[in-house]
Amino acid sequence: HNKMANQVNGNAVQLKEEEEPMDTSSVTHTEHYKTLIEAGLPQKVAERLDEIFQTGLVAYVDLDERAIDALREFNEEGALSVLQQFKESDLSHVQNKSAFLCGVMKTYRQREKQGSKVQESTKGPDEAKIKALLERTGYTLDVTTGQRKYGGPPPDTVYSGAQPGIGTEVFVGKIPRDLYEDELVPLFEKAGPIWDLRLMMDPLSGQNRGYAFITFCSKDAAQEAVKLCDNYEIRPGKHLGVCISVANNRLFVGSIPKNKTKENILEEFSKVTEGLVDVILYHQPDDKKKNRGFCFLEYEDHKSAAQARRRLMSGKVKVWGNVVTVEWADPVEEPDPEVMAKVKVLFVRNLATTVTEEILEKSFSEFGKLERVKKLKDYAFVHFEDRGAAVKAMNEMNGKEIEGEEIEIVLAKPPDKKRKERQAARQASRSTAYEDYYYYPPPRMPPPMRG
Numbered sequence: 001h002n003k004m005a006n007q008v009n010g011n012a013v014q015l016k017e018e019e020e021p022m023d024t025s026s027v028t029h030t031e032h033y034k035t036l037i038e039a040g041l042p043q044k045v046a047e048r049l050d051e052i053f054q055t056g057l058v059a060y061v062d063l064d065e066r067a068i069d070a071l072r073e074f075n076e077e078g079a080l081s082v083l084q085q086f087k088e089s090d091l092s093h094v095q096n097k098s099a100f101l102c103g104v105m106k107t108y109r110q111r112e113k114q115g116s117k118v119q120e121s122t123k124g125p126d127e128a129k130i131k132a133l134l135e136r137t138g139y140t141l142d143v144t145t146g147q148r149k150y151g152g153p154p155p156d157t158v159y160s161g162a163q164p165g166i167g168t169e170v171f172v173g174k175i176p177r178d179l180y181e182d183e184l185v186p187l188f189e190k191a192g193p194i195w196d197l198r199l200m201m202d203p204l205s206g207q208n209r210g211y212a213f214i215t216f217c218s219k220d221a222a223q224e225a226v227k228l229c230d231n232y233e234i235r236p237g238k239h240l241g242v243c244i245s246v247a248n249n250r251l252f253v254g255s256i257p258k259n260k261t262k263e264n265i266l267e268e269f270s271k272v273t274e275g276l277v278d279v280i281l282y283h284q285p286d287d288k289k290k291n292r293g294f295c296f297l298e299y300e301d302h303k304s305a306a307q308a309r310r311r312l313m314s315g316k317v318k319v320w321g322n323v324v325t326v327e328w329a330d331p332v333e334e335p336d337p338e339v340m341a342k343v344k345v346l347f348v349r350n351l352a353t354t355v356t357e358e359i360l361e362k363s364f365s366e367f368g369k370l371e372r373v374k375k376l377k378d379y380a381f382v383h384f385e386d387r388g389a390a391v392k393a394m395n396e397m398n399g400k401e402i403e404g405e406e407i408e409i410v411l412a413k414p415p416d417k418k419r420k421e422r423q424a425a426r427q428a429s430r431s432t433a434y435e436d437y438y439y440y441p442p443p444r445m446p447p448p449m450r451g
């Protein structure tokens with residue numbers, strides 16, 4: 001593929017150097033010229049596009065109807081200008097040339113609106129360095145007008161497993177606008193194998209937008225990248241910002257009828273949105289048959305969640321005859337493993353109404369000395385003096401029945417600064433000391449079998 005691309009680029013250069021014949025009657029046309037005229041393109045535009053076919057830069061079969069239709073919408077001068085720009089673009093890493101041409105047209109329109117001329121001076125990447133990088137790593141590069149995608153998937157020799165999941169992606173900000181993969185990859189691959197690197201591009205300026213997303217093949221590599229590269233001085237006085245990126249795939253939905261069950265909600269929202277995988281619902285503490293009037297919808301990926309959010313917010317979609325309120329759920333921040341390793345507090349939920357602090361104290365003190373027990377609504381916090389005792393109690397008691405209800409236990413996550421700021425911003429009126437602890441229910445696991 002690369003060999004061909006270089007040949008093609010070579011041809012394009014030669015053609016530019018030759019004088020273009022003034023007398024158009026002597027031009028030889030390919031068999032597609034007639035098709036272009038029939039598609040309604042002006043003669044000059046059809047000729048220019050046909051010349052581009054002859055250079056081998058792009059083949060007729062590479063362009064779909066959408067691109068031809070869009071080109072027809074331009075006046076002759078605009079269309080010729082777009083084709084000239086397309087011809088001068090570096091297409092060596094463009095996988096979908098038709099979409100790229102559409103991107104060039106869209107950008108041209110945006111520039112027209114703003115009255116800004118094409119910036120010829122914009123220095124793109126150093127192609128020789130990019131080529132050397134791709135030859136060294138064996139990765140692919142796919143360039144569109146909006147982003148440059150390196151890898152995704154990487155070569156099999158690097159990683160052939162499934163696409164990495166949550167916690168493997170980092171967000172890289174404060175990137176100098178004229179910096180590309182040849183400088184980013186060598187830095188970030190030190191943290192571990194890269195699955196893909198997506199550098200966001202600004203089609204209007206032809207430079208990057210100052211940020212990128214990098215997915216690693218493992219969570220460890222992503223965390224290592226934050227340690228190594230956050231605040232790294234990539235050029236004199238220019239420091240990168242790197243953090244774990246939380247692709248949010250969870251929506252908060254309010255104004256839900258309180259008599260609906262998890263199954264009802266799953267079924268109803270699956271009718272109006274796609275990619276819904278789970279519903280997280282909380283009961284009212286005193287009435288297990290009623291929910292609290294809100295739920296969380298979990299989608300298979302960020303894109304599905306974003307589309308669902310747009311649909312539900314559009315006001316066109318009704319659920320049980322009502323328009324629902326929707327917002328992004330607070331991202332589930334993976335707590336710091338080092339902090340979690342010290343936690344001595346258990347979060348116990350799904351408590352029967354009859355369970356008292358005394359009953360809990362009696363059940364849990366068998367495992368070790370307790371500092372205190374605090375019950376709120378249908379959940380409680382049990383504080384141990386010793387971490388080992390807390391873990392043992394969790395392992396033994398999770399899924400056991402107390403007063404006829406199976407309890408669920410996890411380690412309580414310590415207060416999280418960012419979350420506190422968000423809550424303060426919302427001016428949470430009913431604040432108790434325990435709002436500091438937050439908790440996302442784990443997937444329902446059957447209690448361990450007694451072997």
